[in-house]
Structure formats: structure tokens, C-alpha cells
Amino acid sequence: MASEALIDSDLHGLQLLNKGKVRDVYATSDPNLLLFVASDRISAYDVILRNGVPDKGKVLTKISLFWFDKLKHVIPTHFVTANVDEMPEEVRQYREILEGRAMLVKRAKVVPLEAIVRGYLAGASPACSHC
Incomplete structure (x- = not known):
């Protein structure tokens, strides 16, 4: 069963500091750390559309994690962890x-x-005679 798109993270008890086009930023109990939450919101031409794409935020996070890992020996970053078990209570x-x-x-x-x-996805359909 497909999951619903996460449009608003709505984490009651955590202070929302910023709501961007796609990511929400929350304060944590550690004043030196922030929580970035990637939503499934879609933006086009700086307008946030009403519907989202289920799990888009998870894909965006995986892409970010790939690049943080790939570049960790090149430049320091702000990344601490994506493991929820290692996050504040x-x-x-x-x-x-x-x-x-x-x-x-x-x-x-x-x-x-x-x-x-x-x-971009590319390919030919078996039903397409000119592809």
C-alpha cells in the first residue's frame, strides 16, 4: 500500500524555526543542533503546490546523505546523523x-x-513502433 505524502511535518513540542519549500527546520534541546525534515512537498517556480509526492523527502534525504558521505574527506559539513536512534529524545x-x-x-x-x-527516465515502450 502506498504511503500518503508528508506535506506538513507538524512535530508538536518541537519549535519550528523555518519552513522552506521542501524542508522544515526544528530546534532541538541541544542549542548547537537542528533537525532538518524533508517533506514530500513539490515546488515549481517558487510556488509550493497543494499535492506532494509520497516519499519524495526520503529520496531527497538519501541524495543528501550520498553527497555528504562522498565529500566527507574533502570538506567538513554540518551533517551529524540521519539515524533517529542517535537523535535527542x-x-x-x-x-x-x-x-x-x-x-x-x-x-x-x-x-x-x-x-x-x-x-529523467528514458526508454522505449514495447508497444511503441517508432521508439
């Missing part, structure tokens, strides 16, 4: 929502840089 209570879509990070100065990742 007040965060672990939301395991079901956060598993696979959340990262604990160090507070850091924001560098205004945006990277957009697009993927």
Missing part, C-alpha cells in the same frame, strides 16, 4: 514520521547556494 518520539527523511545537523552560517537535482 524529544526527536525520537517521532520516529515513524522521521525515519529516512530527517537529519540532525550542527547550526552553521548559511551559505546562499542552491543546487537543483533533476532525474
Whole structure:
């Protein structure tokens, strides 16, 4: 059974600091750490659309984790962990929502840089005579 899209993370008891186009940022009990939650929201031309794509946030998190791991020997980052068991107690209570879509990070100065990742599927359909 397909899961529903997570449009709003709504983690009661945690202070929401920022709600971006796709990610929500929460304060934790450790003033040096933040919780990033990747939602399933879709944005196009800086507009957040009403519907989301189920598990899109989990895919975005996996892509981020890939690059943090790939570059860890090149440059230090703010990444701490994506393992919910290693997160503060007040965060672990939301395991079901956060598993696979959340990262604990160090507070850091924001560098205004945006990277957009697009993927394309290509192939031919057996029913397509000209493909």
C-alpha cells in the first residue's frame, strides 16, 4: 500500500524555526543542533503546490546523505546523523514520521547556494513502433 505524502511535518513540542519549500527546520534541546525534515512537498517556480509526492523527502534525504558521505574527506559539513536512534529524545518520539527523511545537523552560517537535482527516465515502450 502506498504511503500518503508528508506535506506538513507538524512535530508538536518541537519549535519550528523555518519552513522552506521542501524542508522544515526544528530546534532541538541541544542549542548547537537542528533537525532538518524533508517533506514530500513539490515546488515549481517558487510556488509550493497543494499535492506532494509520497516519499519524495526520503529520496531527497538519501541524495543528501550520498553527497555528504562522498565529500566527507574533502570538506567538513554540518551533517551529524540521519539515524533517529542517535537523535535527542524529544526527536525520537517521532520516529515513524522521521525515519529516512530527517537529519540532525550542527547550526552553521548559511551559505546562499542552491543546487537543483533533476532525474529523467528514458526508454522505449514495447508497444511503441517508432521508439
